[in-house]
Amino acid sequence: MDLTIAKQVLDNAFRQKQLCMVIGNCKAEYWGRAASKLSEGDRMLLIKGDGSFAIHQNKLLRPVNYMMSASMKTSQENGQLVVLAEKLKPKESLKVFFSSIDFCQCFEMHDIHDVRLFGSEKQLQELLGDDLSFIEPGLTPLKREAHFEQGFADIIAEDSKGRICLIEVKRRKASLDAVSQLHRYQQKMKNLKNKEVRALLLAPEITENAKLLADNYGIEFFKLDFEISNPSAKIKGIEKKQTTLV
Amino acid sequence: MDLTIAKQVLDNAFRQKQLCMVIGNCKAEYWGRAASKLSEGDRMLLIKGDGSFAIHQNKLLRPVNYMMSASMKTSQENGQLVVLAEKLKPKESLKVFFSSIDFCQCFEMHDIHDVRLFGSEKQLQELLGDDLSFIEPGLTPLKREAHFEQGFADIIAEDSKGRICLIEVKRRKASLDAVSQLHRYQQKMKNLKNKEVRALLLAPEITENAKLLADNYGIEFFKLDFEISNPSAKIKGIEKKQTTLV
DNA sequence: GCTGGGAGAGGCTTA
DNA sequence: TAAGCCTTTCCCAGC
Numbered sequence: 001m002d003l004t005i006a007k008q009v010l011d012n013a014f015r016q017k018q019l020c021m022v023i024g025n026c027k028a029e030y031w032g033r034a035a036s037k038l039s040e041g042d043r044m045l046l047i048k049g050d051g052s053f054a055i056h057q058n059k060l061l062r063p064v065n066y067m068m069s070a071s072m073k074t075s076q077e078n079g080q081l082v083v084l085a086e087k088l089k090p091k092e093s094l095k096v097f098f099s100s101i102d103f104c105q106c107f108e109m110h111d112i113h114d115v116r117l118f119g120s121e122k123q124l125q126e127l128l129g130d131d132l133s134f135i136e137p138g139l140t141p142l143k144r145e146a147h148f149e150q151g152f153a154d155i156i157a158e159d160s161k162g163r164i165c166l167i168e169v170k171r172r173k174a175s176l177d178a179v180s181q182l183h184r185y186q187q188k189m190k191n192l193k194n195k196e197v198r199a200l201l202l203a204p205e206i207t208e209n210a211k212l213l214a215d216n217y218g219i220e221f222f223k224l225d226f227e228i229s230n231p232s233a234k235i236k237g238i239e240k241k242q243t244t245l246v
Numbered sequence: 247m248d249l250t251i252a253k254q255v256l257d258n259a260f261r262q263k264q265l266c267m268v269i270g271n272c273k274a275e276y277w278g279r280a281a282s283k284l285s286e287g288d289r290m291l292l293i294k295g296d297g298s299f300a301i302h303q304n305k306l307l308r309p310v311n312y313m314m315s316a317s318m319k320t321s322q323e324n325g326q327l328v329v330l331a332e333k334l335k336p337k338e339s340l341k342v343f344f345s346s347i348d349f350c351q352c353f354e355m356h357d358i359h360d361v362r363l364f365g366s367e368k369q370l371q372e373l374l375g376d377d378l379s380f381i382e383p384g385l386t387p388l389k390r391e392a393h394f395e396q397g398f399a400d401i402i403a404e405d406s407k408g409r410i411c412l413i414e415v416k417r418r419k420a421s422l423d424a425v426s427q428l429h430r431y432q433q434k435m436k437n438l439k440n441k442e443v444r445a446l447l448l449a450p451e452i453t454e455n456a457k458l459l460a461d462n463y464g465i466e467f468f469k470l471d472f473e474i475s476n477p478s479a480k481i482k483g484i485e486k487k488q489t490t491l492v
Numbered sequence: 493g494c495t496g497g498g499a500g501a502g503g504c505t506t507a
Numbered sequence: 508t509a510a511g512c513c514t515t516t517c518c519c520a521g522c
Contacts, residue, residue: 019290019304021267023353033515034365034417035474041357044265046292050305058265058355059296061314062502065361066515068307089493092515102353107269109304111287115311119280121498152496171280171498175511180426181497184459207510213430228281228500279500308517314502338500367513398511417513421496427512453495 003081006104007074010047010083013106014072017049022083024101028055028065032092038065045083045096047072049109053085055096067094119228121171125154127226127235128169128202132157135200135222135238139165153185164189165198169224174203179213186219202238211241249327252350253320256293256329259352260318263295268329270347274301274311278338284311291329291342293318295355299331301342313340365474367417371400373472373481374415374448378403380484381446381468385411399431410435411444415470420449425459432465448484457487 006022013020022045028038043064044056053070054063070085070092081098132139138160155167166189168182178201186199201214202224214221225236252268259266268291274284289310290302299316300309316331316338327344378385384406401413412435414428424447432445447460448470460467471482 017304019269019302021290023265028361030515031474031476033474034363035476035479036361036363036515037477038361039359041359042353042355043357044267044292044353044355046290046302048302048304048306052305052307054307056265056292056294057357057360058263058294059298060294060503061298061300061309061312062514062516063307066307068517090515094515103351105349107288107290107348109288109290111289111303113285113287114303115274115282115284117280117282117500119500171500173510176430177423177426177511180423180430184422184426209510228277228279230275230277230281231283233281276500282500306518308499308501312500336500363515365515417515419495423497455495 001101001104003076003079003098003101006081006098006101007076009104009106010072010074014047016106016108018106019049019109020047020106021045021103022047022098022101023103024098026055026096026098028094028096030065030092030094032067032087032094033090036065040099042102047083053094055094065094065096067092070094116231118231119171119226119233121154121169123233124171124224124226124235125169127233128167129155132167134235135167135202136160136240153182153189159198163196163198164193165200167200167202170201170203172203173205173207174201174210174214174221175207176210176213178203179210179217179219182219183217186217206241247347247350249322249325249344249347252327252344252347253322255350255352256318256320260293262352262354264352265295265355266293266352267291267349268293268344268347269349270344272301272342272344274340274342276311276338276340278313278333278340279336282311286345288348291344293329299340301340311340311342313338316340362477364477365417365472365479367415369479370417370470370472370481371415373479374413375401378413380481381413381448382406382486398434399428405444409442409444410439411446413446413448416447416449418449419451419453420447420456420460420467421453422456422459424449425456425463425465428465429463432463452487 030036046054051069053067055065067085073084083096085094142156153166154169157165189197199219202222223239276282292300297315299313301311313331319330321328329342331340388402399412403411435443445465448468469485
């Protein structure tokens with residue numbers, strides 16, 4: 001395909017915020033938050049109406065080079081079609097050099113619906129929030145998402161003995177990060193209230209090291225059994241995993 | 247475009263591991279790690295030779311629905327072209343229903359070069375590893391074996407007073423996570439060696455709360471000044487940020 | 493605008 | 508295979 005034609009097609013499409021696809025042999029240079037060089041090869045350039053700019057190889061989900069909210073400019077240099085994406089804050093530039101183009105076409109896209117997702121962490125929290133006796137008898141919610149200066153806990157509750165309980169819900173296997181995160185909230189709350197604060201971590205699983213760290217911090221782990229149905233999610237059960245006494 | 251033709255084009259392209267692009271009006275259903283429903287709209291389906299499967303809207307960098315390493319199957323149901331992506335471990339399925347297709351084409355992609363990235367965290371570590379006196383006079387790296395055996399800090403060194411120093415390098419502004427991460431290493435090392443262990447956090451910046459937490463944990467923060475040049479990165483300077491005495 | 497944190501995170505490396 | 512961690516993470520909600 002002729003590079004000059006391709007340039008015209010793109011320039012017009014940018015104005016109309018169409019979805020643009022270019023396939024051809026190209027190289028690319030990025031400079032900004034990092035820097036990169038991509039040598040010649042067949043790639044697909046995907047440009048979207050909101051300025052999303054992505055160079056895709058024929059592998060992996062993610063683009064090999066990309067920019068969000070970019071301003072685009074095309075030009076011809078040395079018999080190549082150059083597509084430049086630029087951005088301020090942070091200052092970035094991505095330059096693609098097409099030596100040949102197999103395909104270049106743009107489409108108007110009519111799309112008013114966004115995806116509805118079920119089984120997110122937030123949804124699990126909501127399912128739990130209503131009835132914490134699932135977790136432990138006498139546990140009553142105080143307020144959801146109480147904000148601290150350092151982040152927040154998913155649920156704050158009070159147990160039957162009047163102790164504050166911070167509850168963190170994870171939809172995936174809990175890792176060291178999750179334990180550290182909850183520990184930070186626990187420490188912060190302890191300092192605020194100047195009394196004992198329980199920390200409860202709910203997750204479908206936990207890694208071995210994370211469990212050790214949780215035990216070390218006095219964080220209680222509960223196995224959260226849930227299923228993703230459609231169009232929602234359902235808590236099937238919650239079981240406390242006691243610290244193994246050595 | 248005729249749906250039956252599109253089906254043939256795709257079936258053939260899957261066998262040849264080509265890059266496939268389909269544009270048309272579709273809806274989609276996902277079930278697996280979570281569940282989702284996407285109502286009708288114009289979208290682009292991008293399928294790659296390695297089984298990467300992505301439904302793109304005309305906005306955002308990321309696909310609205312996707313699957314990696316998927317097995318693909320096409321079929322026709324009720325006058326719709328159905329493209330099904332499935333996977334085991336974890337068990338997932340993504341079904342796309344095209345009611346109409348504007349475009350469907352596949353390309354053989356010749357591409358042997360991958361991107362070379364400069365300014366990664368690992369590269370910064372390597373630049374530092376050679377000469378720690380940048381950070382503090384008398385700081386010397388410990389044996390590489392120790393680094394590998396433990397494997398949980400970027401760099402392990404010894405200061406002029408013979409104390410073990412754990413050094414964590416971050417290429418971006420250090421957050422609470424970074425501080426927690428380094429603190430975990432510090433605690434672990436303390437328990438192993440049963441003596442004082444210094445923890446040094448090197449980053450271009452640090453958030454306010456992260457700095458407070460670092461101070462609280464006795465983690466020392468150093469401002470790391472580097473620049474991304476081409477084709478590499480360069481450490482420009484390292485300056486210790488003392489705890490502000492209130 | 494910055495900060496914190498989730499994500500169906502993805503993707504890589506090492507044990 | 509699992510765990511841990513980096514990413515030009517992306518993306519969003521709060522402040």
